[in-house]
Amino acid sequence: MQLDPAQKTILKATATAVGMFAFVFVVMVPLYNVLCKVTGLNGKTDPNPYKAVPAAVDTSRTITVQFLATNNKGMHWDFKPSTHKVEVHPGEIGSLTFYVRNPSGKDMVGQAIPSVSPFEATDYLHKTECFCFTSQPLLAHEEKYMPLKIIVDQDLPKHIKKLTLSYTLFDITDMNKKRTAGLQ
């Protein structure tokens, strides 16, 4: 088919508009996630368990890791760490539990989202076991102690002596329902 110059212009302009719409979904969103992962932006941690590598424990320094548990707006579960801080040497495993209870009369699903501060320490705080890797369904009035095991990397920059690992608990019951409904 022969196109006149005006039709070519229109075709190119339309293709640009369509391309930019696709750009949002296929480039911007994945690129943002990759950037967050690479830079530790927003303190987002690796969503998968860390495979511990055998390495000497660096006893020359001690790192304080603090824990925070917060409920997102509209989430009413009891949610707290068994201890507010642990002191570990880099390379050593620190473990604790988080207590969670669903006080409501209905079955719910919760999801804890971790965040590390300061940002630059994000990639040096590893979790070999964490309740945040999966969503947590709790029946009405059910309670649970959820384990967490962390390792501070030996390569943690020297000037960082204290880290905070903060969890925000989200109610994802409705989101799960919508997802299942969407799949059917």
Add this chain to the structure above:
Amino acid sequence: MSDHHHGPEKGLMRWVLTTNHKDIGSMYMWFSFAMFLLGGSMAMVIRAELFQPGLQIVEPNFFNQMTTMHGLIMVFGAVMPAFVGLANWMIPMMIGAPDMALPRMNNWSFWILPFAFALMVSTLFMEGGGPNFGWTFYAPLSTDYAPPSTTFFIFAVHMMGVSSIMGAINVIATILNLRAPGMTLMKMPLFVWTWLITAYLLIAVMPVLAGAVTMMLMDIHFGTAFFNAGGGGDPVLFQHVFWFFGHPEVYIMILPAFGIVSAIIPAFSRKPLFGYTSMVYAVASIAFLSFIVWAHHMFTVGIPLVGEIFFMYATMLIAVPTGVKVFNWIATMFRGSLSFETPMLFSVAFVVLFTIGGFSGLMLSIAPADFQYHDTYFVVAHFHYVLVPGAIFAIFAGTYYWLPKWTGHMYDTALSKVHFWMSFIGMNLTFFPMHFVGLAGMPRRIPDYNMQFADFNMISSIGGFMFGVTQLLFLFIVIKCVRGGEKAEAKPWEGAHGLEWMVPSPAPYHTFTTPPDVK
């Protein structure tokens, strides 16, 4: 009517079915003015509530709906359609084309708008009220905590986006393919140049806005989690996507204004525009830079230090091409034989006041200082200084410049000068004190405030009412001019240049059916 090809049809259907660029241009202008009054009356509600500290007139939630709708209506309903209207009217006449390249699509781009805005405004009457999350509709305010009417808001934004994209494609196709022989790109009037670049910005970023609202729609209804941290998403992503659209968007609202002012200042200085080529390159540079500065809207959201520094310097860089433009306008006026007819008054005010808005923009671009200014009235003062005496004064200037060409009548010049001075004083009275309350820490989008801000807010409100009422005078002047008045010559301004002045006033329904010879 023996020869029905040479005149418009009669009756209402003329306006529904028209494919004539002048008819569609007029409809865009009237629609824009209606939205200007609607968005303006919402601003009156805001200023009335803020006249005194404390809550007296409206509920906080309704106040939030007013600030949100005021912003959305002014950006998408008033400023953008006004520029599209001017583009429709003037671009074919400026480049010697008989009409826009896609006349039927032109009709469609216009007629989508009334429906889009009817849908958006109707949300105010729905249960739970209309959008109340600010015109920037940050997630999760616009997803998890939004009123149920948000879905209609999303569809309205989709419709506006479709309309803008079609309008932009039409402008590009017209400029690139329908120029009269001899009208090379570097001979085009700057209004045509600025619109060509604006149209490219539109097709690049309106789809991004559509993407942002589509993600919102999916988060709200289909269980995705683009912006919901609970499902692995990130609310900060919304801000990146939004401002990747939003920053070019603010240039979409100012570049055509640059073009209008670049036509008017030489005409009333009786000198050619100083530095035409540098003007074209400056506009292109501003358009390019607009894509790499978006995060300066989010300095406080928690971005790495290198990010803060990059976006700070990139933003400051925009001052260079903008400075070139301001320099060129002043150099055009320098030693010209100036006269101050109404279009020139608005244009000179544009240069002065837009520059003030540019300077407060530079202050905001300093990342460490922005932590103090962020989300205060200083930001409100800044963007109203670039949009009111920037975009809107340029639209007034363009209207007063071309109105004799459109209607065939000269308007009431004395009244139009009253309109200018009242607008000028009212606008400065409204927005200048906002710099002070902003620096003192008054937050934006709050219906109540601390006693210490009371006096300045009262001054702002008085200025706001003055500016608002004055616009009814503008309506009166335009209607009076359409209905009659002193006969306008083909070229009512002796210093004006351009093909549009070669056709009689009022411009015949069809112009340049045979292309003019451009030397």
